Amino acid sequence: MRTPRSAAVLVLVAGLLASQARAAETLKIGFITTLSGPQGVIGKHMKDSVELALDHLGRKVGGLETEVTYGDDQAKPDVGKQVADEMLKKHRVNFVAGVIWSNVLLAVAPTVTGSGTFMIDTNAGAHEFAGKQCHELFFATSWQNDQTPEAMGKYMQDQGITDVYVLAPNYAAGKDMVTGFKRFFKNKIVDEVYTKFGQQDYQAEISQIRAANPKAVFVFYPGGMGIQFVKQYVQAGLREQYPLYSVYTVDEVTLPALGDAALGSWETRYWSPDLKNEANAKYVGDFRKKFGYTPSYYGAQSYDGILLIDSAVRAVKGDLSNKKGMIAAMSRADFRSTRGKFTYNTNHFPIQNFYLLKAVKGGGGEVEMQIQKTVFENHKDAYYQECPMK
Amino acid sequence: MTALLVAEQCLNGLQLGVMLFLMAAGLTLVFGIMNLVNLAHGSLYMVGAYLATAVFNWSGSFLLGVLFALPATLAIGMLVEVIALRRLYERDHLDQVLATFGLILFFNEAVAIVWGRTALFTRVPRALAGHIMVLPGVRYPAYRAVIILVGLAVALVLYVLVNRTRLGMLIRAGASNRTMVAALGVNIRLLYTLVFGFGAALAALGGLMAGPIYNVQPGMGEEILIQVLVVIVIGGIGSIRGALVGAVVVGMVDTLGRAFLKPLLSTTLGPVAAQSAGPALASMLIYLLMAAVLFFRPRGLFPAVRS
Numbered sequence: 264m265r266t267p268r269s270a271a272v273l274v275l276v277a278g279l280l281a282s283q284a285r286a287a288e289t290l291k292i293g294f295i296t297t298l299s300g301p302q303g304v305i306g307k308h309m310k311d312s313v314e315l316a317l318d319h320l321g322r323k324v325g326g327l328e329t330e331v332t333y334g335d336d337q338a339k340p341d342v343g344k345q346v347a348d349e350m351l352k353k354h355r356v357n358f359v360a361g362v363i364w365s366n367v368l369l370a371v372a373p374t375v376t377g378s379g380t381f382m383i384d385t386n387a388g389a390h391e392f393a394g395k396q397c398h399e400l401f402f403a404t405s406w407q408n409d410q411t412p413e414a415m416g417k418y419m420q421d422q423g424i425t426d427v428y429v430l431a432p433n434y435a436a437g438k439d440m441v442t443g444f445k446r447f448f449k450n451k452i453v454d455e456v457y458t459k460f461g462q463q464d465y466q467a468e469i470s471q472i473r474a475a476n477p478k479a480v481f482v483f484y485p486g487g488m489g490i491q492f493v494k495q496y497v498q499a500g501l502r503e504q505y506p507l508y509s510v511y512t513v514d515e516v517t518l519p520a521l522g523d524a525a526l527g528s529w530e531t532r533y534w535s536p537d538l539k540n541e542a543n544a545k546y547v548g549d550f551r552k553k554f555g556y557t558p559s560y561y562g563a564q565s566y567d568g569i570l571l572i573d574s575a576v577r578a579v580k581g582d583l584s585n586k587k588g589m590i591a592a593m594s595r596a597d598f599r600s601t602r603g604k605f606t607y608n609t610n611h612f613p614i615q616n617f618y619l620l621k622a623v624k625g626g627g628g629e630v631e632m633q634i635q636k637t638v639f640e641n642h643k644d645a646y647y648q649e650c651p652m653k
Numbered sequence: 654m655t656a657l658l659v660a661e662q663c664l665n666g667l668q669l670g671v672m673l674f675l676m677a678a679g680l681t682l683v684f685g686i687m688n689l690v691n692l693a694h695g696s697l698y699m700v701g702a703y704l705a706t707a708v709f710n711w712s713g714s715f716l717l718g719v720l721f722a723l724p725a726t727l728a729i730g731m732l733v734e735v736i737a738l739r740r741l742y743e744r745d746h747l748d749q750v751l752a753t754f755g756l757i758l759f760f761n762e763a764v765a766i767v768w769g770r771t772a773l774f775t776r777v778p779r780a781l782a783g784h785i786m787v788l789p790g791v792r793y794p795a796y797r798a799v800i801i802l803v804g805l806a807v808a809l810v811l812y813v814l815v816n817r818t819r820l821g822m823l824i825r826a827g828a829s830n831r832t833m834v835a836a837l838g839v840n841i842r843l844l845y846t847l848v849f850g851f852g853a854a855l856a857a858l859g860g861l862m863a864g865p866i867y868n869v870q871p872g873m874g875e876e877i878l879i880q881v882l883v884v885i886v887i888g889g890i891g892s893i894r895g896a897l898v899g900a901v902v903v904g905m906v907d908t909l910g911r912a913f914l915k916p917l918l919s920t921t922l923g924p925v926a927a928q929s930a931g932p933a934l935a936s937m938l939i940y941l942l943m944a945a946v947l948f949f950r951p952r953g954l955f956p957a958v959r960s
Contacts (some may be wrong), residue, residue: 299761300872304770381768434930444675455928458911459936463867463876466665467908487868490772495866498777498794498850500784520868532762 293350317571327575340370394646407644409443414531416448425450428477433457471484515559542599546558610650664933670904671804675859679852685891695874696760701857715778730853889953
């Protein structure tokens with residue numbers, strides 16, 4: 264009599280303990296972005312989008328209690344690495360997500376994946392992680408740097424534009440962008456100029472452009488650099504002489520400060536607020552309602568990042584130790600992305616469409632980006648074959 | 654690379670130098686006279702830019718923005734001096750750096766709370782939106798030409814003020830021997846507050862003119878502050894003349910380096926090496942210059958006389 268009863272008690276206790284352990288399991292996400300300084304506005308777009316994703320998931324990612332810790336990398340690689348270390352060691356996060364800058368990602372991602380933690384990259388697309396340094400724990404919800412300028416290069420090549428003057432800031436992504444551009448643009452490039460990261464005044468470069476007298480200008484100037492470059496370009500009266508084609512320069516982050524100065528700018532992008540699909544309509548609509556401004560791709564990618572984590576944790580029924588299961592789930596990209604349906608390549612970078620956008624006056628009299636046409640369908644990055652994962 | 658292009662780039666260099674001078678003048682005065690390292694000088698530049706831009710956008714008149722921002726920033730500067738900085742004069746430079754760094758954080762957050770983190774929209778005032786012909790074949794943006802003129806005018810006014818007026822005499826005296834000036838019955842506290850407020854107004858002038866061409870957003874002051882520190886180290890701490898010369902030299906070296914270093918290098922090193930060495934070297938140029946000046950003239954080109 265005694266034995267079966269005590270066994271039953273034990274089973275009961277074990278069950279209780281197990282359920283308690285399960286209930287105590289919280290999902291911890293560390294989100295690294297730039298929250299201070301002139302580039303802090305990009306971080307705000309990303310953080311607000313993460314909060315919106317959490318709202319849409321009822322504050323429970325993958326059905327688990329969720330804790331999100333935000334870290335400020337100050338747009339500096341060394342600070343980013345410190346923040347990542349703190350998240351891994353002190354907060355013991357299950358996922359590190361975010362990161363705007365390629366040079367910061369180059370410092371952060373190896374630290375994260377090296378400790379056996381998932382890295383969900385929601386912006387920077389350094390080519391290293393698409394190729395030789397790809398990792399099973401690394402997933403990007405954005406793009407590989409080269410892809411977007413590849414689309415612009417293809418469009419300009421198809422238009423028969425030649426004598427192009429190219430400018431970009433002198434850092435990891437700047438080089439990637441120009442490499443990508445040149446992969447599809449084979450006509451003449453007049454000059455290729457790299458400026459200091461964070462430079463404010465472009466008048467010297469503008470004088471050089473006028474002296475070189477090109478047919479068109481292609482630039483990559485993200486965030487505040489874009490505001491300064493485009494303003495000064497238009498003030499110098501260059502817009503009418505040399506049409507401006509850019510990537511990551513004229514966007515929802517910089518448009519409020521640029522206003523009419525942005526009109527007529529061409530961009531390529533994988534996403535735009537006016538992209539037609541149900542998930543995007545919900546994201547853009549609710550975002551505007553909650554925060555009172557128009558979201559950007561920085562935000563859309565971050566929102567997607569949280570949904571991707573949600574899909575992975577759901578697939579393993581909240582068992583965060585099942586990393587293989589989560590990798591398999593994420594590789595399927597089985598969530599309602601703001602960009603519509605897409606698939607993951609073997610290197611865990613998206614295979615997705617790229618569109619041509621133009622800055623035009625919208626219905627409300629404000630300047631906005633509108634999709635003109637599709638440049639690439641299901642476009643793969645140029646590095647996946649170098650990645651050992653198959 | 655024609656002579657006209659070189660002339661145009663020299664104008665660009667002068668314009669950048671003038672912007673730096675407006676910041677450097679205030680900073681060097683405060684440093685030289687009060688012996689105070691004020692890292693928050695960039696914050697006053699930012700406050701000036703924000704106040705002017707807000708009034709400009711609200712009223713549609715750039716001039717109104719200027720007329721509001723200058724006295725308002727002067728008042729804010731004096732307030733900061735009275736509340737916070739006055740307690741720091743007798744303490745060492747590390748304490749001053751820490752305290753004024755705290756002020757930077759305070760002002761950046763305050764601005765972000767009031768106006769948000771997104772950069773504000775501004776434009777060049779309509780009357781100055783066009784171009785002028787400075788030389789046959791050289792079109793130059795009118796707004797930038799005005800910046801050069803305003804900066805040179807300020808330099809002239811400062812020169813007269815410091816060298817020809819009673820206030821200037823006190824400022825110079827304060828820079829060389831504070832204790833003696835105080836012993837002679839001059840209200841040195843009031844003098845300090847005035848000088849600090851005046852420096853703040855100069856920074857605001859730089860900031861409000863920078864607004865339409867740069868970027869009005871939190872943290873904008875720190876982007877320019879580093880170059881300004883280079884200027885006053887080169888020029889000599891506490892010297893207005895040094896600030897002017899240092900600013901123009903830094904502006905010229907930076908601009909001409911960015912424009913012509915790569916083409917020059919490619920004639921000697923070949924285009925491939927120039928492509929990678931050019932931009933890297935151009936962005937280091939002003940720091941190399943500073944290192945050289947520190948080596949040969951450790952107190953700067955025009956050190957203030959101090960007993």
